[in-house]
Amino acid sequence: MDATEETQGISSRVKFVVPMNVETLHRRRRPAKRKLKTSPMISVIIPAHNEEAYLRRTLNAVERQNYRRNEIIVVANGCSDGTPSVARDHCDNLILMAEKGLSRARNMGARAARGEVLIFLDADTVLEWDALESVARQFTRQHAAGTLKGKPEPERWIYRLIYFLKNFEHRWSLHPGSSGVIICWKDDFAAMGGFDERLEVMENSDLIRKLKTLGQYLYIGDTAAITSMRRYEKGGTVRGCALWFKLWVQSLFSSVRHERYETVR
Numbered sequence: 001m002d003a004t005e006e007t008q009g010i011s012s013r014v015k016f017v018v019p020m021n022v023e024t025l026h027r028r029r030r031p032a033k034r035k036l037k038t039s040p041m042i043s044v045i046i047p048a049h050n051e052e053a054y055l056r057r058t059l060n061a062v063e064r065q066n067y068r069r070n071e072i073i074v075v076a077n078g079c080s081d082g083t084p085s086v087a088r089d090h091c092d093n094l095i096l097m098a099e100k101g102l103s104r105a106r107n108m109g110a111r112a113a114r115g116e117v118l119i120f121l122d123a124d125t126v127l128e129w130d131a132l133e134s135v136a137r138q139f140t141r142q143h144a145a146g147t148l149k150g151k152p153e154p155e156r157w158i159y160r161l162i163y164f165l166k167n168f169e170h171r172w173s174l175h176p177g178s179s180g181v182i183i184c185w186k187d188d189f190a191a192m193g194g195f196d197e198r199l200e201v202m203e204n205s206d207l208i209r210k211l212k213t214l215g216q217y218l219y220i221g222d223t224a225a226i227t228s229m230r231r232y233e234k235g236g237t238v239r240g241c242a243l244w245f246k247l248w249v250q251s252l253f254s255s256v257r258h259e260r261y262e263t264v265r
Contacts, residue, residue, distance in 0.1 A: 001063070001072075001089060001090055001091060001092065003074075003087070003088055003089070003090075003091045003092055003093060003094045004092070004093050004094070005088070005093075005094045005095075005096065006093070006094075006095045006096065006112070007095075007096040007098075023191050023192065023193070038136075039069050039136060040069070040115070040116045040117050040136055041069050041070070041071070041114060041115035041116050041117070042067070042069060042070040042071075042115050042116075042117045042118075042119060042132055042135065042136060043070070043071050043073060043109075043110075043113035043114060043115030043117070043118050043119070043186070044062050044070060044071070044072050044073065044119045044121050044132075045073045045075065045106060045109035045110060045113060045118060045119065045120050045121065046058065046059070046072065046073065046074045046075070046087075046091075046109075046121050046122075046123050047075045047077060047102055047105035047106050047109065047120075047122075047123065048074055048075065048076050048077070048079070048083050048087065048105075048123040049076075049077050049078050049079060049083075049100050049102070049105075049123075050078075050079050050080060050081045050083060051079075051083050051086075051123035051124065052081045052082040052083045052085075052086050054123055054124040054228060055074070055083060055086045055087060055123050056086050056090070057126055058121065058122075058123055058124065058125060058126055059072065059074070059086075059087065059090040059091060060090070061126040061127045061128075061129075062121070062127060062132075063090060064129055065127065065129060065130075065131065065132045065133070066129060066130060066132075066133055067130075067132035067133040067135075067136055069136070070115070070132055071092040071093065071113070071114060071115060072090070072091040072092050072093070073091065073092065073093045073094075073095065073109045073112055073113060074087040074091045074093070074094050074095070074109075075095045075097060075105035075106070075108050075109045076094065076095070076096050076097065077097040077099065077100050077101055077102075077104070077105040078097065078098070078099050078100025078101070079096075084096060093112055095108055095109065095112060101197065102195075102200065102203070103194075103195035103196060103197045103199060103200075103203050104195075104197050106120055106194070106195050107194045107195055107197065110186065110189055110190070110194060113186060115186065116185060116186055116187075117135065117136070117139060117183065117184075117185060117186070118182075118183070118184050118185070118186050118189055119132075119135065119181060119182070119183050120181070120182040121180065121181055121225075122180040122181075122227065124180070124227065124228035124230065125179075125180030125181065125225050125226065125227045125228070126153075126225070126226040126227075127148075127181075127223075127225055127226075128223045128224050128225075128226070130223050131148060131181075131223045131224075131225065134148075134220050134222055134223045135148075135183055135220065138218065138220055139183055139218055139220075141185070141215070142215055142216055143183075143215050143216045143217070143218040144184060144185065144188050144211040144212060144213075144214040144215030144216065144217070145176065145182065145183065145184050145207075145208045145211035145212060145215075145217050145218070146182075146183040146184070146217060146218035146219065146220060147170055147177065147178040147179055147181050147182060147183060147218075147219060147220070147225075148179060148181045148183075148219075148220050148221075148223060148224055148225045149167050149170075149179065149219070149220065149221045149222075149223070149224045149225070150163050150166055150167060150170075150179025150180060150224065150225055150226075150227055151163060151224045151225070151226045151227070152226075152227060152229045153226050153227065153228055153229060154229065154233075156229075158237050159229050159232065159237075162232075162237075163179070166179060167179070167219075167221070170219045171219045171221060173217055173219075175205075176205075176208050176209075176212065176217040177204060177205055177208065178204045178208070179225055179227060180225045180227040181225045182204060182207065182208070183218070183220075184207075184211055188211055188214050188215070189207075189211075191214070192207070192210040192211055192213075192214070193210070194207075195207055
């Protein structure tokens, strides 16, 4: 696959900054039940920071999708390994960003996207072969945000239990979140200002919370995203669960803008 390539330096930070009156206007005029063509263009946006060990498998899974109206955008951010080389022949658009930054990379990819539907996919997350088809069929203008059923890899019993609970929360909207996949409409994403680039943790929940003011949250359970449990494997299950619980509680009562994730590769 031939990729177009774009290089972005530190000074070229992308932010979706939308005045409140434009955001309000979009909310009022949003075509919640407008009928679109049955085959929307889907842009799969993959931010990748030093992901050469995982990225090829992720890209191969997107290339094998039976739904062909899609494009793959990889945003290699702050890489010092072979991530760009892995991505170059397996994506439609490779964006090189000089600095590391998950939210900035996602915003950059969204800016370049040609699709009506955006799927933000973690670089260590593998889609089942029919995932894009399920999204195209089920994600309508009644929905503003969504995710897929998550599966852990490896499938140790403790990881299966974690994802059973996580999927249960997502299915019943007890905590609308993501399992390595966030689905939204491009115009909604822009109207809500995209990802908050000041956040390094809970940025997914922040975006979904904003999007839910525009429409429903959709959990798609007839296909799955298989996500690496490397953070739990390297840091320990107890430590990993404790970190998530701490951040969740903290987000309810205070800001998490100063919190940072330890990079695990």
